[in-house]
Amino acid sequence: MSNDHMTLTETSKLLLHDKEYELPTITGSEGEVGIDITQLRNKSGAITFDSGYGNTGSCESAITFIDGEKGILRYRGYPIEELAEKSNFVEVSFLLIFGHLPNKAELEKFHFDLTHHSLIHEDMKKFFEGFPPTAHPMGILSAMVSSLSAFYPEAGYNADIKLNIVRLLAKLKTIAAFSYKKSIGQPYVYPRNDLNYAADMLHMMFAVPSESYEVPNVVAEALDLLLILHADHEQNCSTSTVRMVGSSEANLFASISAGICALWGPLHGGANQQVIEMLEKIKNDGSDYKKYINMAKDKESKFKLMGFGHRVYKNFDPRAQILKKSADKVLNQLGVNDPLLDIAKNLEEVALKDPFFIERKLYPNVDFYSGIIYRAMGIPTNMFTVMFALGRLPGWIAQWKEMRETPGARIYRPRQIYVGETKRPYVSIDKRK
DSSP: OTTTTTTEEEEEEEEEEEEEEEEEEOOOOTOOOEETTTHHHHHSSSSOOOGGTTTTOOOOOSSSSETTTEEEETTTEEEOOOOHOOOOHHHHHHHHHHHOOOOOHHHHHHHHHHHTOOOOOOHHHHHHHHSSOOOHHHHHHHHHHHHHHHHHOOOOOOOOOHHHHHHHHHHHHHHHHHHHHHHHHHOOOOOOOTTOHHHHHHHHOOOOOOOOOOOHHHHHHHHHHHHHTTSSSSHHHHHHHHHHHHHHOOHHHHHHHHHHHHHSTTTTHHHHHHHHHHHHHHHHHHHHHHHHHHHOOTTTTTOOTTTTTOSOSSSHHHHHHHHHHHHHHHHHHTTOOHHHHHHHHHHHHHHHHEEEEEHOOOOHHHHHHHHHHHHHHOOOOGHHHHHHHHHHHHHHHHHHHHHSSSSHHHOOOOOOOSSSSSOOOOOOGOOOO
């Protein structure tokens, strides 16, 4: 990674125990300012305390830029709106991982490689057979990605990184589809070389060997768009996990497996699943969505509208604006008749017009619309986070690769403030009360 766009400006001063310390101030290419505390502990013996790392920059990165106040998201400098309109997931994956838009020859080669590395080793099918029918697809996905280290034992520090990147990008959709087939007890469907990335994934999920099935174009296009919009999102929980595990020089497969586990949590990748569960709750209560709108406004109520507002975006989520158009298109073309989707549209209409939501900038976010689209596409709720992982994969890989290529990169080792017992003598068991 190049630091050409990073500048050191005036120093900041910290007054601690009547002693003053000067700390360098770093300014990024988009004007972001950070105080460099790398040497603070050596100089003063003190550390900073930042629960959850919400105000701590753990790295310098040239991959993704977010301005939550202005609703900006860019991959390698390219606005997400332009990529969503003009690009595709394979091209965006190349951009994130290798740092530039591919030329025609590069894109054709990358697409060819992803197509022809999509089969998994036949012995891996035995691993799938070992999982119980109740196994969550995310648990299977994480385990199977980790197992790739066994099939490609050369995946260590000095491995052919580009080959392993291609292998993982190509095979994850096959592993994800097989995870789904395992969960419903259907035979596996192998990848096809004549389909694009998104269509191939959907074909492996929904085709049955004894029947003819063609993936609807509107569904394949919607999935490709969803994958682009989820491809990277700066230093979130799962991305930071990938970097932390990778900082120990763990191989690519192990690092990504850890990221999948982090994404699995309901506070992270499970948010769009919570949207559908909320809609089901409203439906089971007579579909009275206005009742739940009023509950969301009531400070005494513990009810929260899932899929509205965003921790990062204080204005609007640019991905949500793109997905709203896609959701309308998918629902219209598929002609889906689903009471849950009707409730979702009613909630959306109220939230976009009600002063309570507008003043608090509680707009529908990417999780709200992605849940609706996945539901309309026929993807079951327990597969939502798997689809999220598939989209986030190129971002994870790019972040892992960037960290490994950064000169002088250190193993991640956060500090803590100890609040336990001070030194005390050991008491033998016969004297304990």
